[in-house]
Amino acid sequence: MSSVRPLSLAARDAIENLPMDFTSALSTIQHQQVLEAFSQLDFLSQGSQHPKLFQFRCLVSLLSARHVVLRAATGSGKTLAMILPLLLSPDKTAITVTPLKLLQRDHVQEFEQYGIPSIAINHDTPSDKNLWNELFVTSYSLAHQHPTHSKTAQRALLRKKPSFQDIQPDFSSPTFEALRNRIIGGTQTTHDEVAADLIAAWQQDLALRAVAWTRQMDEDVRLTAEATRAELELRDQERLQLEHEAKVELREAEKKKPKINDFVAGVAVGDTLTPYPSQYTIHKLKAFEYVELWYFSPDGCKATADEAKTNADNTFGFTKVEDFIAL
Secondary structure: OOOOOOOOHHHHHHHHOOOHHHHOOOOHHHHHHHHHHHHHHHHHOOOOOOOOHHHHHHHHHHHOOOOOOOOOOOOOOHHHHHHHHHHHOOOOOEEEEOOOHHHHHHHHHHHHHOOOOEEEEOOOOOOOHHHHHHHHHOOOOEEEEOHHHHHHHHHHHHOOOOOOOOOOOOOOOHHHHHHHHHHHOOOOOOHHHHHHHHHHHHHHHHHHHHHHHHHHHHHHHHHHHHHHHHHHHHHHHHHHHHHHHHHHHHHHHHHHOOOOOOOOOOOOOOOOOOOOOOHHHHHHHHOOOOOOHHHHOHHHHHHHHHHHHHHHHOOOOOEEEOOEEEO
16 A cells, blocks of 8 residues: 555545544554555545545445445535546446446546546447557556446456556566475476476466457457347337328328318309298298298398398297296
């Protein structure tokens, strides 16, 4: 663990204000972790930011390899609770599952402000070998991924090469002398021959792992392509279903519309009303009773029509409202 930097006055005050029931339960190593977290954050934020108690509890639990479920309000510092363990463990790799791409981008920017290399993995991420090779050989400390890409990202990141992995050990050095002696045993094999065999075995193992990793990348690209194709097909099916439902609704709406008779374009419409005999006159004819011819004249038809309108307008009726009769 790295040495603790000098703390600002504000950081010292914050440490002194930590609850006794929290600090008294810490082990010596956990005390050192808390101090280093204060120091790291105090240095990176230039004394403007210090961890809160719930962030310390998360830090101590995560560094002790315990599961943590954190529930806190928006803006209270949940992201910093993820940052602190990575500040104290720069050789570790963390994976977060974030459903929103915008939140992924915000997290990448925030983590990189604290010097933590991060990358976002989602539908916008190219599905090619170069990306996953970069994940494999680059020391990313954090991957913010979409739920649909979790398995591919985990396989790539969890099998990422450490910075020292490609450095061939010096099997002829005194460090491996005890190992060489155990291999030699009672045989006549020399130390140089054993060292050469160890080098050959190491190189063979490296080559086998490289081949296995290449196959894994090919399989990941194939699975990603299949998942993308399946998702596109599902989207097409949903779109076709929606279009079909929209057409059915449109046909049903057309059926419910009132029907309008067809008309012949270009036909002239008259501007006069043809007078018709009144119902009184027609009733007299049907009853074979006498009726004056005046009722059949235009003046008679118009006069009886006007009289019918006047009678309708002057008509009154009775209606019952609760226990009363109204006119």
